[in-house]
Amino acid sequence: MEVVSNAIEVHDLVKLFGRARALDGLELSVSAGEVHGFLGPNGAGKSTTIRVLLGLLRADGGTTTVFGLDPWRDATAIHRRLAYVPGDVSVWPNLSGGETIDLLLRMRDLDPRATRRDELLQRFEFDPTKKGRAYSKGNRQKVALVAAFAAPTDLLVLDEPTSGLDPLMEQVFNECLAERKAEGTTVLLSSHILSEVERLADRVTIIRRGRTVESGTLTELRHLRRNRVRAEVSGPLPDLTDLAGVHDVEVDGRVVSASVDPVGLPLLLKALDAAGVVSLTSAPPTLEELFLDAYRSTGG
Amino acid sequence: MRGVTDRLRGTGLLLRFALRRDRVLVPVWVLLLTATVVASAAATGPLYATAGERVAAAEALNASPAIVALYGPILDTTSLGELSMTKMTVLYAVFVAFMSVVVVRRHTRVEEETGRAELVGATAVGADAPVAAALLEAALASLLVGTLAAVGNIACGLPAMGSVLFGASWAGIGHVGAGIAVLSAQLSSSARTVGFIASAVVGVLYVLRAIGDTSASWLSWLTPFGWGTQLSAWSEPRAWLLVGYPVLALVLTAAGLALRRRRDLGAGVLPDRPGPARGAPRLGDALALVWRQQRTGLAGWTVGIGAIGIAMGSIVPGIGDLLDTDRTRPIIEAMGGVGGLQDSLVFALASVVAVVITCFGIGAVTRAAGDEHDGRTETVLATATSRAAVLVAVASAALLGSTWLLLVSGAATAVGRGDGVGAVGAALVQAPAVWVVLAVALLLLSVRSRWAVAGWAVLAACVTLGQVGAGLELPDWVLGLSPFHHVPKYPAEAFAWTPELLMTALTALVLGVAWTRYRSRDIG
Numbered sequence: 001m002e003v004v005s006n007a008i009e010v011h012d013l014v015k016l017f018g019r020a021r022a023l024d025g026l027e028l029s030v031s032a033g034e035v036h037g038f039l040g041p042n043g044a045g046k047s048t049t050i051r052v053l054l055g056l057l058r059a060d061g062g063t064t065t066v067f068g069l070d071p072w073r074d075a076t077a078i079h080r081r082l083a084y085v086p087g088d089v090s091v092w093p094n095l096s097g098g099e100t101i102d103l104l105l106r107m108r109d110l111d112p113r114a115t116r117r118d119e120l121l122q123r124f125e126f127d128p129t130k131k132g133r134a135y136s137k138g139n140r141q142k143v144a145l146v147a148a149f150a151a152p153t154d155l156l157v158l159d160e161p162t163s164g165l166d167p168l169m170e171q172v173f174n175e176c177l178a179e180r181k182a183e184g185t186t187v188l189l190s191s192h193i194l195s196e197v198e199r200l201a202d203r204v205t206i207i208r209r210g211r212t213v214e215s216g217t218l219t220e221l222r223h224l225r226r227n228r229v230r231a232e233v234s235g236p237l238p239d240l241t242d243l244a245g246v247h248d249v250e251v252d253g254r255v256v257s258a259s260v261d262p263v264g265l266p267l268l269l270k271a272l273d274a275a276g277v278v279s280l281t282s283a284p285p286t287l288e289e290l291f292l293d294a295y296r297s298t299g300g
Numbered sequence: 301m302r303g304v305t306d307r308l309r310g311t312g313l314l315l316r317f318a319l320r321r322d323r324v325l326v327p328v329w330v331l332l333l334t335a336t337v338v339a340s341a342a343a344t345g346p347l348y349a350t351a352g353e354r355v356a357a358a359e360a361l362n363a364s365p366a367i368v369a370l371y372g373p374i375l376d377t378t379s380l381g382e383l384s385m386t387k388m389t390v391l392y393a394v395f396v397a398f399m400s401v402v403v404v405r406r407h408t409r410v411e412e413e414t415g416r417a418e419l420v421g422a423t424a425v426g427a428d429a430p431v432a433a434a435l436l437e438a439a440l441a442s443l444l445v446g447t448l449a450a451v452g453n454i455a456c457g458l459p460a461m462g463s464v465l466f467g468a469s470w471a472g473i474g475h476v477g478a479g480i481a482v483l484s485a486q487l488s489s490s491a492r493t494v495g496f497i498a499s500a501v502v503g504v505l506y507v508l509r510a511i512g513d514t515s516a517s518w519l520s521w522l523t524p525f526g527w528g529t530q531l532s533a534w535s536e537p538r539a540w541l542l543v544g545y546p547v548l549a550l551v552l553t554a555a556g557l558a559l560r561r562r563r564d565l566g567a568g569v570l571p572d573r574p575g576p577a578r579g580a581p582r583l584g585d586a587l588a589l590v591w592r593q594q595r596t597g598l599a600g601w602t603v604g605i606g607a608i609g610i611a612m613g614s615i616v617p618g619i620g621d622l623l624d625t626d627r628t629r630p631i632i633e634a635m636g637g638v639g640g641l642q643d644s645l646v647f648a649l650a651s652v653v654a655v656v657i658t659c660f661g662i663g664a665v666t667r668a669a670g671d672e673h674d675g676r677t678e679t680v681l682a683t684a685t686s687r688a689a690v691l692v693a694v695a696s697a698a699l700l701g702s703t704w705l706l707l708v709s710g711a712a713t714a715v716g717r718g719d720g721v722g723a724v725g726a727a728l729v730q731a732p733a734v735w736v737v738l739a740v741a742l743l744l745l746s747v748r749s750r751w752a753v754a755g756w757a758v759l760a761a762c763v764t765l766g767q768v769g770a771g772l773e774l775p776d777w778v779l780g781l782s783p784f785h786h787v788p789k790y791p792a793e794a795f796a797w798t799p800e801l802l803m804t805a806l807t808a809l810v811l812g813v814a815w816t817r818y819r820s821r822d823i824g
Binding site for chain 2: 051054055056057058075076079080082084086088089090091092093094095096097098099100101102103104106107108109112128129130131133134144157
């Protein structure tokens with residue numbers, strides 16, 4: 001008998017909206033206990049995949065299991081073991097934030113008084129007495145986050161959970177997520193920003209146009225962490241093309257730019273320093289750049 | 301002057317945009333109302349060929365307090381125009397007013413609540429432009445429906461002068477509706493509450509007129525719905541009364557705009573009260589959630605339906621004395637004496653109230669569609685809540701809520717009348733018909749959440765069939781498409797189990813189909 005070790009297993013998933021193929025043979029596998037980054041640009045199919053995983057949408061093809069169960073048939077059994085934070089949280093306009101949080105906890109068969117709800121309200125600096133219609137986007141997000149983090153759960157499904165949060169609150173979110181990770185909770189964290197999931201993700205799946213482009217650990221996807229460095233130098237330009245870990249060198253007058261792996265960074269900096277560096281910027285690659293890379297490497 | 305032009309900058313653009321958004325809603329509404337006018341005008345003439353028949357018909361209508369309460373009296377019993385427009389003068393004027401309420405609320409408070417007003421307000425559009433565009437659209441729609449009603453009447457051969465005055469009264473009530481809406485829209489930050497306030501104001505003005513027309517006639521002069529009758533468009537008109545509409549509309553609009561300038565975007569004059577920091581233990585599943593959502597609304601409906609029931613019930617016992625004249629006695633005798641007259645009045649009132657109560661149920665269903673559209677249903681279904689629980693919760697709010705209101709209506713009518721079970725029974729026999737309409741609305745929701753709003757069209761179709769179907773001499777099977785057609789005319793006639801049980805079975809069947817659809821479709 002096969003032991004089910006993966007919390008989420010998606011194979012060749014297809015979802016049609018009319019004629020549009022929202023998901024077109026998507027692959028995703030999330031092992032128990034890992035934090036899995038689910039990356040893709042807007043409209044790539046992240047939310048659609050998550051809705052299929054939650055049994056809200058019916059797949060048109062492929063296989064999907066969560067905890068080894070079929071999300072379409074066994075939705076409630078799966079839902080007892082997970083918490084979900086949608087990307088755009090909508091709350092009931094005439095319920096207070098506190099009422100909504102307690103309602104969502106009770107709907108997961110939890111007693112709010114036995115959870116860490118009050119502590120999280122403080123950490124997120126959230127006023128639970130306002131009516132739903134009065135909350136800003138960030139505050140609506142906090143309603144879902146507090147409800148999700150308040151009690152232990154086997155799986156957290158987070159769909160762009162930090163959209164609308166200010167940097168301070170994003171920090172609180174990251175702390176909460178790190179605590180959960182330490183407790184062994186499986187996390188599916190979707191985002192369109194690589195650096196957002198980089199800190200905590202064990203593995204990453206990148207999708208585009210309903211298809212999986214890349215999947216693996218961050219070490220495996222080393223080229224994902226290649227920074228684009230741009231420098232202006234005062235002296236003569238050294239030849240950078242031979243340096244280990246430095247790629248795609250372009251020269252324009254006194255300005256040189258190159259992609260560099262983390263291992264190649266010290267060498268590059270030494271070379272630039274010798275050339276009398278005047279200014280230097282280093283930026284992580286955008287998702288679009290990654291896709292270009294991924295397409296290049298797969299010949300697609 | 302410059303300040304005013306600045307504040308109105310972009311009105312034309314927003315008006316065109318609003319008209320584009322309402323390109324289905326407003327034309328359908330206007331055409332439905334025009335169609336009922338034309339159907340009524342075309343059907344009434346041939347139906348009563350001689351003046352004698354017309355007078356007899358008009359006197360029969362005047363003899364029935366239920367009809368006077370609903371439609372207002374016929375002042376000149378010899379007038380063909382007034383007889384043709386009996387239902388349109390007051391009752392359908394309510395739908396004209398509601399058209400404006402819907403349009404104005406939709407483009408003002410709803411926009412503010414969703415945050416779209418902020419998006420528009422941040423552009424180079426004047427601060428008053430959105431509300432001005434909404435009012436202009438309501439004014440245009442009112443003028444259009446008034447003009448088409450007048451033209452339709454003239455085309456059907458009714459006197460031109462009367463047709464124009466009648467059309468003007470419709471246009472006027474449309475403006476008043478816009479005024480009511482723009483004032484209501486300032487009061488609460490909740491679009492739902494605003495809709496409730498505006499509807500309540502329209503309802504109160506209508507009921508005041510009903511009470512005025514049946515007992516204290518001075519009351520009819522105080523409400524714009526009474527003016528439609530008192531205008532006496534068709535003979536010896538009091539044309540000066542038409543001035544009342546724009547004056548009232550301007551006063552309401554000015555008050556609304558004055559309040560609007562004193563408040564922040566998105567805020568209401570009535571303050572938002574803070575809610576509890578913790579949820580009550582009972583608020584823990586889909587059923588409790590739906591009932592919590594409906595709680596305030598249902599309480600308001602209970603009070604309103606109860607008040608209408610008591611007011612209507614109190615008319616019933618007096619009608620024997622009220623109508624005991626030489627002329628009306630034969631009509632009363634033909635209807636089964638004073639007792640029979642009272643019973644048919646009770647049935648007539650109950651059948652109208654049943655339609656109004658159905659609106660509560662359809663509101664509950666469309667609200668569920670809104671929850672799904674906004675993503676709240678998704679949030680609920682991502683917990684351990686099953687789809688069955690969600691659908692049962694919505695269905696219970698619609699079906700049980702409206703059944704409760706029928707019971708309230710019957711009990712209140714009985715209290716107002718000062719006796720018996722007849723009124724309670726008369727209200728409850730309507731229940732299966734109400735359920736059928738609501739089951740169809742739930743089926744629409746279950747097939748696709750966007751379709752739920754068509755539940756209003758289903759109800760409107762049933763009402764239209766009942767109102768104009770008989771006059772147009774439509775075949776029985778067409779009339780029978782409306783479940784209300786099959787309700788036994790209890791207590792005027794004997795109660796019949798067969799149609800009631802069949803309609804209940806049909807409700808169950810439709811709900812069953814709805815469930816099979818709801819469990820197998822995508823959410824969102």
